[in-house]
Amino acid sequence: MxxxxxxxxxxxxxxxxxxxxxxxxxxxxxxxxxxxxxxxxxxxxxxxxxxxGDFDDLPGAGKPLEGLGTHHDPDWWIRRKIEQENLTGLGPLAILLRTEDRELDDQLDLLGREADVREVLVDFNGRVIEARRQLQGGPPVVTEPRDVDAEVAAWADRRAARFDARAAEAPEQPRRRRFGIRRRA
Structure with missing residues (x-):
């Protein structure tokens, strides 16, 4: 057999x-x-x-494709994949710089010293300029370098506004004594 x-x-x-x-x-x-x-x-x-009828009543049937903007973006597919998978550090340099530029203000707000803010901005500007010099193909680098002094001033304004908001939210409470022992006079 x-x-x-x-x-x-x-x-x-x-x-x-x-x-x-x-x-x-x-x-x-x-x-x-x-x-x-x-x-x-x-x-x-x-x-x-x-x-x-396997293709009848599919989700999204008759609806426009989501994520199609009003402008033509040849890199839509890679941008969508990076966003869906929440990938960092992958993709063309131009897209990475655009993403970093979009999130840079939030990252700067986490810093506490002006020197640190300046250091991050100088590093970012250096990478943008270097990416513009390289001709490696892929999408063009359209991210602009940032004006360090203007960004530091904006960072200081945002920081002062946060401190003012915190001070307005928390009413001043009377200080408590540490041990609660009263001394006789």
């Missing part, structure tokens, strides 16, 4: 060798007939699925 898997493997080998002989006789390149058969099989499977 033969194993059914072995019989199936022999059958497939026979079919493939017959196809190769037919390709050699017809003068076509090997594999073209197999590729044509595969494409026909796929097309038939799609048509059968359509007739069965």
């Amino acid at each position: 033969t194993d059914p898997r072995e019989a199936a493997a022999r059958y497939r080998a026979r079919q493939q060798s017959d196809g190769a002989e037919e390709d050699a006789e017809s003068g076509t390149a090997p594999g073209i007939a197999a590729a044509t058969d595969r494409a026909a099989f796929i097309e038939t499977a799609i048509q059968v699925a359509i007739r069965r």
Whole structure:
């Protein structure tokens, strides 16, 4: 008694060798007939699925594709993938710099010293200028370097506004004594 898997493997080998002989006789390149058969099989499977109604009532049917803006962005697919997967540090340098530029104010607000803010801005500007100099292909670098003095002033204004908001929120409470012991006079 033969194993059914072995019989199936022999059958497939026979079919493939017959196809190769037919390709050699017809003068076509090997594999073209197999590729044509595969494409026909796929097309038939799609048509059968359509007739069965497998593609009816899919989510998003009849709705516009989300994320299509009013302007043409050739890198929409990579930007969407990076956002969906929440990937950092991957992708073309131009897109990474755009993302960093968008989030830079929030990152600066986490810093406590003006010297640290200046250091981060100088580093960011250096990377933007270096990216503009390199011709590695990919999307163009449209991110502008930031004016360090103006950004430091904006950072200081945001910081002062945060401190004022905190002071307005928390009413001043009377100080408590540390040990609660009263001294007699």
